[in-house]
Amino acid sequence: MAEVRFEQVGKQFGTQQVLTGFDLTVDDGEFLVLLGPSGCGKTTALRMVAGLEEPTTGSILIGGKSVEGVAPQHRDVAMVFQSYALYPHLSVAKNIGFPLLSQDGSKDENQKKVREAAELLGLGELLSRKPKELSGGQRQRVALARAIVRSPRVFLMDEPLSNLDATLRTQTRGEIVQLQQRLGTTTIYVTHDQVEAMTMGDRIAVMNNGHLQQIGSPAELYEDPINTFVASFVGNPGMNLLRAQRRSGVIYVGDTATVNVLGADESIVMGVRSEDLQLSNSGVPGVCSALEVLGSEVHVHVDAPGGQTVVIRQAANVARPRLGETLSFIVTTESPLFFDALTLERLRA
């Protein structure tokens, strides 16, 4: 186990700058999730820890030592790939045992370690099978077993659940968290799925356009985002962002007064979670544009003034509007979040 530190890391592919001034410390034994949209640089950051890419600028330290110029095979890290990257010609046992071949252990020791890793992931009965004879979930477990078998200092996981169906993904999510807690190995997990990030990580580092946006616990990111990108990316649905005007301490959306917040008159962006909006007989006018029925709750999409769309979360047993119906909504929280209309950064009182 080891701490992983990025110090002012930058990465450029040709003229394309994919990572800029990236500073991040992953604590020893921590489960950190790198979260961001496709192309934000999160996989590049992970690959640089593995040694599959070298930083253009800055340095990466594992266990307090710079790994600049250290080949992947000498970094003592294990990686789980999106496609699982199993060796198709080797049995499950040989796939799991492959990383042990480069270690000094005897054949008996290696077999014991393979059995232990396989048992831990419920693969005991499948050791003689080839990857083509396994389901997606089983292949994913083999990839995990191969990662844990030599007790590396760091686990690197690159969207390992993206090829699984929704049910299996939910199940495996929990299993990976339990496994990491049991082993206590420092883990960096890359995903673009904010549900995965929220449910798995001790902390989440949100990235966009090669920049680290914010790092914090799932609750901190949800409740206290530093800009509109984090606010809209974290949470499902993301935070509603409404262009508004503050006039004489009252926040107006269009011509409708919503909440009272003291401050100078200005254009701002008001951020409100969907559970803090409610359909009402009066309030901000809008038209119901879509309904998402999720079983226990319904997401009502409303086209609000100025071409903005908000999502209102309501319980399934509450009367729901019809598509195209004209309606109104109110802000139920007394403390919505505010962002600068130009910089989109959070405005704090």
Place this chain on the structure above:
Amino acid sequence: MTRRSVRIRQSVGAYALIAPALTLISVFIIYPFLRNFKLALYAIPPFPGLPSKWLGIHQFTTTVTSDVFLNSLQATLLYTAMVVPLGVFAGLVLAVTAHQKLRGMAIYRVIFSTTAVSSVAVAATIFGTLLNPVNGLLPWFGINVNPPFLQNTTWALPAMAIIGIWEFMGLSFLLFSAGLQSLPEEVMEAALVDGASPVRRFFRVTIPMLSPTIFYALAVGTIAAMYTFGQMDVLIGTGSTTYTNTDTLAYLIYQSVTVQPNAGVAACISIALFGITSLITFLQFRFLERRVHYVGE
């Protein structure tokens, strides 16, 4: 329009589309192939218009048990045994070298693959010059054999094999280059992160994953080598192949038509060559393909 008439119209359209290809295959492949079996049953006179003589299966058994045929078969198999493994190995080594991410490697790729598109006549002429006992490359290195390579009973066949290897190496290189580029990058990276040394990665991951390409190269190379003809014709020629042990089966077929004209004997040898090549290919599928690992499975 009824369902039946729609089906008829679709069938007519389908047959019309395959008709040109089917006609060409029938005229130039199927008919000559079948006609060959008929030829093998007759002694065909050297001049047109003379009557053919029915010999039946006797001509076939006599031909394939003759010393000339057996010596030729031996030369063909020896040639194949030299060309195919060495050609595959050389192509693999070049492909792995060219697969490195180094500057200027694109030029080497072009150079390596040129042998695949060179005519056998050109290759034979180049090697004929290099092996020339007076002004060739080998005498320049102080290597001289007597009689010279192309008239030597021991060295003529290996000299032909070197040309064959040089020619096959280009195709083999192209096959392995394509094979290496199609290997899943994440699997190769996984082996790297898993701590495997370059040698282990090559033998434990790259080679097994290239096994479909290796198998294909072996099968294609074997068929091509069994039918080799060009360099014998350019460098050794009719009459000399027999005493230099370079009389491969394809060349023997040619001589059976041109030197001692009997198209019936040539037909017998060609049927035997087809049968032997098919048998070897079958055995390759039977015993080698089970060791092949297809990545996509």
